[in-house]
Amino acid sequence: MHETHYFDANASQKLCPAARDAILLAFEAVGNPSSVHRPGRTVRRIMEDARDVIANGFGLQSQDLVFTSGGTEADATAIHAMSVGRRLIISAIEHDAVRSAATGAVIVPVGRNGIADMEALETLLSDGNPSLVCLMLANNETGVVQPVEQAAALCRRYGALLHVDAVQAAGRIPVRLDLLGAHSLAISSHKLGGPAGVGALLLAPDAPFTAPLVSGGGQERGRRGGTPPVALIAGFAAAVLAGQAADQQRIATLRDAAERAALACGAVVCGDPEHRLPNTSCIALPGVAAGVQVIALDLEGIAVSAGAACSSGKVQTSHVLQAMGLGTLAGEAIRVSLPWNVMEADIDAFAIAYRRVADRLRPTLVQGHARS
Amino acid sequence: MRIVVAMSGGVDSSAVAGLLHEQGHEVIGVTLQLYDHGAATGRKGACCAGQDIHDARRVADRLGISHYVIDAEERFAKAVIAGFADSYANGETPVPCITCNQTVKFADLSVLARDLGAERLATGHYVRRLDGPDGAELHRAVDPARDQSWFLFATTRQQLDMCLFPLGGMEDKRAVRDVAQRLGLGVAEKPDSQDICFVPAGSYADIIGKIRPDALEAGQIVTADGRVVGSHDGIARYTVGQGKRLGDAAMLDGQRQVVISTEPGRRRVVVGPRGTGTRMMTLRDVNWLIPAPAQDLRCAVKLRAREEPRAAIVRIDSGLTTVVLDEPALPAPGQACVFYLEERILGGGIINRSVV
Numbered sequence: 001m002h003e004t005h006y007f008d009a010n011a012s013q014k015l016c017p018a019a020r021d022a023i024l025l026a027f028e029a030v031g032n033p034s035s036v037h038r039p040g041r042t043v044r045r046i047m048e049d050a051r052d053v054i055a056n057g058f059g060l061q062s063q064d065l066v067f068t069s070g071g072t073e074a075d076a077t078a079i080h081a082m083s084v085g086r087r088l089i090i091s092a093i094e095h096d097a098v099r100s101a102a103t104g105a106v107i108v109p110v111g112r113n114g115i116a117d118m119e120a121l122e123t124l125l126s127d128g129n130p131s132l133v134c135l136m137l138a139n140n141e142t143g144v145v146q147p148v149e150q151a152a153a154l155c156r157r158y159g160a161l162l163h164v165d166a167v168q169a170a171g172r173i174p175v176r177l178d179l180l181g182a183h184s185l186a187i188s189s190h191k192l193g194g195p196a197g198v199g200a201l202l203l204a205p206d207a208p209f210t211a212p213l214v215s216g217g218g219q220e221r222g223r224r225g226g227t228p229p230v231a232l233i234a235g236f237a238a239a240v241l242a243g244q245a246a247d248q249q250r251i252a253t254l255r256d257a258a259e260r261a262a263l264a265c266g267a268v269v270c271g272d273p274e275h276r277l278p279n280t281s282c283i284a285l286p287g288v289a290a291g292v293q294v295i296a297l298d299l300e301g302i303a304v305s306a307g308a309a310c311s312s313g314k315v316q317t318s319h320v321l322q323a324m325g326l327g328t329l330a331g332e333a334i335r336v337s338l339p340w341n342v343m344e345a346d347i348d349a350f351a352i353a354y355r356r357v358a359d360r361l362r363p364t365l366v367q368g369h370a371r372s
Numbered sequence: 373m374r375i376v377v378a379m380s381g382g383v384d385s386s387a388v389a390g391l392l393h394e395q396g397h398e399v400i401g402v403t404l405q406l407y408d409h410g411a412a413t414g415r416k417g418a419c420c421a422g423q424d425i426h427d428a429r430r431v432a433d434r435l436g437i438s439h440y441v442i443d444a445e446e447r448f449a450k451a452v453i454a455g456f457a458d459s460y461a462n463g464e465t466p467v468p469c470i471t472c473n474q475t476v477k478f479a480d481l482s483v484l485a486r487d488l489g490a491e492r493l494a495t496g497h498y499v500r501r502l503d504g505p506d507g508a509e510l511h512r513a514v515d516p517a518r519d520q521s522w523f524l525f526a527t528t529r530q531q532l533d534m535c536l537f538p539l540g541g542m543e544d545k546r547a548v549r550d551v552a553q554r555l556g557l558g559v560a561e562k563p564d565s566q567d568i569c570f571v572p573a574g575s576y577a578d579i580i581g582k583i584r585p586d587a588l589e590a591g592q593i594v595t596a597d598g599r600v601v602g603s604h605d606g607i608a609r610y611t612v613g614q615g616k617r618l619g620d621a622a623m624l625d626g627q628r629q630v631v632i633s634t635e636p637g638r639r640r641v642v643v644g645p646r647g648t649g650t651r652m653m654t655l656r657d658v659n660w661l662i663p664a665p666a667q668d669l670r671c672a673v674k675l676r677a678r679e680e681p682r683a684a685i686v687r688i689d690s691g692l693t694t695v696v697l698d699e700p701a702l703p704a705p706g707q708a709c710v711f712y713l714e715e716r717i718l719g720g721g722i723i724n725r726s727v728v
Contacts (some may be wrong), residue, residue, distance in 0.1 A: 292487050295440050299400065299488060316443060361487055 050237035059176030071188030092323035114271035142271030143280025152181035194239030252278035261351035300353035337368035381424030455585035464706025500540030525720030591639030645709030649700030655721030
């Protein structure tokens with residue numbers, strides 16, 4: 001068995017030490033944050049301290065942060081609470097969390113570079129119909145950063161609302177709701193080094209909130225019922241703090257090295273290389289099915305992913321890359337996403353394994369034009 | 373060595389994975405997602421993967437082997453399901469398992485195995501692959517009740533070279549279940565799968581109706597001399613040799629009737645007295661597991677999955693493969709005619725409609 005080198009941070013990544021410590025500490029506490037008694041107040045304080053940290057980190061007031069079970073629930077809550085009486089407009093590259101919640105939405109196309117078409121968005125908005133627009137801040141498959149500020153300005157000009165899925169961007173590039181100008185933002189803990197099972201919906205002061213998805217006991221100011229997982233929330237906040245101190249340039253340098261190794265084997269990079277998250281690369285090997293690449297690399301001890309894996313684990317052709325008009329290449333691309341704890345040795349291992357797999361899977365092409 | 377095992381989630385292929393793992397091989401489990409299970413069973417909210425994929429993964433977990441799910445839905449729909457419906461619409465009775473083995477299972481998985489650097493592809497089929505003087509040979513399973521050689525005649529010699537069938541030598545199914553039990557696999561007592569995998573609860577007409585509604589259009593039941601003796605609700609519901617579903621036409625002039633042919637163009641089902649038969653048929657999609665014979669080949673043939681072999685001569689005449697049976701029978705177009713020499717499978721083909 002090989003040692004495993006992990007390159008699937010955009011799926012989930014290792015819990016950072018600070019988050020782990022915070023979780024273990026918080027698990028020592030007993031109580032429900034809604035309780036009147038002292039133990040209840042103790043856990044409530046842990047939760048509210050965490051809320052302050054996260055809200056502050058993303059440029060908003062604590063009372064505008066709603067804890068959820070994760071990014072999917074945050075997206076679904078935003079769409080549920082803000083779309084009443086509004087037409088839905090989403091980009092073609094949104095995550096399934098948005099796509100499945102935004103049924104019947106009008107689609108904004110993306111270019112071959114993976115960037116949503118703002119002219120098309122303006123054309124849609126210019127009819128003045130009340131709308132809720134969903135545009136992700138960075139795409140989960142390509143890492144391409146979207147023109148969210150521009151979209152926010154358009155939305156505000158035409159009286160529309162903007163929800164931003166920032167699940168992949170949070171912790172990797174600076175994200176501030178106030179500067180973006182959007183109405184709401186969804187983030188997830190485990191994508192940024194915290195525990196899975198918690199996320200948050202961040203609401204701008206002027207964002208409407210019609211009704212919660214689950215009302216329950218009125219927790220989270222009536223915007224999300226159910227007892228919050230306080231220990232996970234404490235870990236979430238610790239991960240946000242740790243992420244602010246992380247050296248993203250180091251990650252980007254290692255990502256570029258991995259990318260160069262793949263390019264040398266005849267691979268091509270999908271999406272605008274200039275506007276990307278520092279940790280993500282979407283690499284296509286022409287003529288080789290993505291699913292086979294993922295399996296072959298896994299057998300070499302390299303963990304990457306392709307497209308969006310459904311619960312069965314089968315690899316489906318990426319709707320994101322299809323929307324970019326990449327044709328057959330859409331089924332031939334893998335996603336390499338570096339975690340916070342990636343080391344240079346991991347990149348070396350990737351380069352060796354990728355070469356071996358590429359040589360085996362496309363021996364004729366490697367000897368031909370692709371290498372020249 | 374590195375071996376890819378095609379794991380269906382059933383006890384047979386699970387036992388194969390377990391046995392090869394136990395022998396010290398590097399086993400890679402692969403499960404094909406062939407169709408949307410949720411849609412096929414019509415259960416709203418059911419997972420597209422279904423219980424079998426879950427079972428295969430749990431077996432792999434238990435063994436501690438790598439396991440992957442391959443999306444073969446599109447390929448399966450085109451290569452197997454579409455042909456299945458077309459075949460019925462053309463008045464045949466297809467064997468989708470043969471098409472699946474021929475395309476998705478052995479052709480595609482042997483390529484995948486090679487892509488993954490594996491030396492062998494193993495399956496849970498009950499057949500034996502023996503090394504002969506001229507390379508790999510395909511033989512019937514030791515347990516005649518389980519033998520699946522009829523379904524595997526279309527495996528090419530190249531594919532056969534790469535294949536392993538560890539269950540071909542097993543005494544019976546109980547022995548396989550005991551292996552699974554001994555290895556602690558949760559599927560040890562799982563019931564055998566039934567019928568055609570993508571047809572929920574045996575309603576194959578529903579699937580055909582969706583793809584080829586013409587195959588379910590009503591028509592006449594006639595005798596060989598054209599006398600109208602009844603009506604039917606779609607030729608897809610009739611197979612040559614069938615005695616059921618004939619209504620009043622089941623008994624004519626004091627003789628029990630069976631279907632002797634179908635006429636898709638005129639949407640007619642033709643009946644004749646039981647015992648009617650033919651001695652000659654032509655085959656298509658012929659595959660030889662020996663060098664194609666230059667002269668008449670005397671061997672035994674099986675026209676259905678479950679029947680005793682019958683004596684016959686196979687003849688290749690200017691590219692056309694013809695089979696001459698010693699005794700008349702009712703070969704059903706679309707089914708396979710597989711050639712045997714005692715225990716060994718020599719080849720086979722699909723029975724053509726134009727029975728001579």
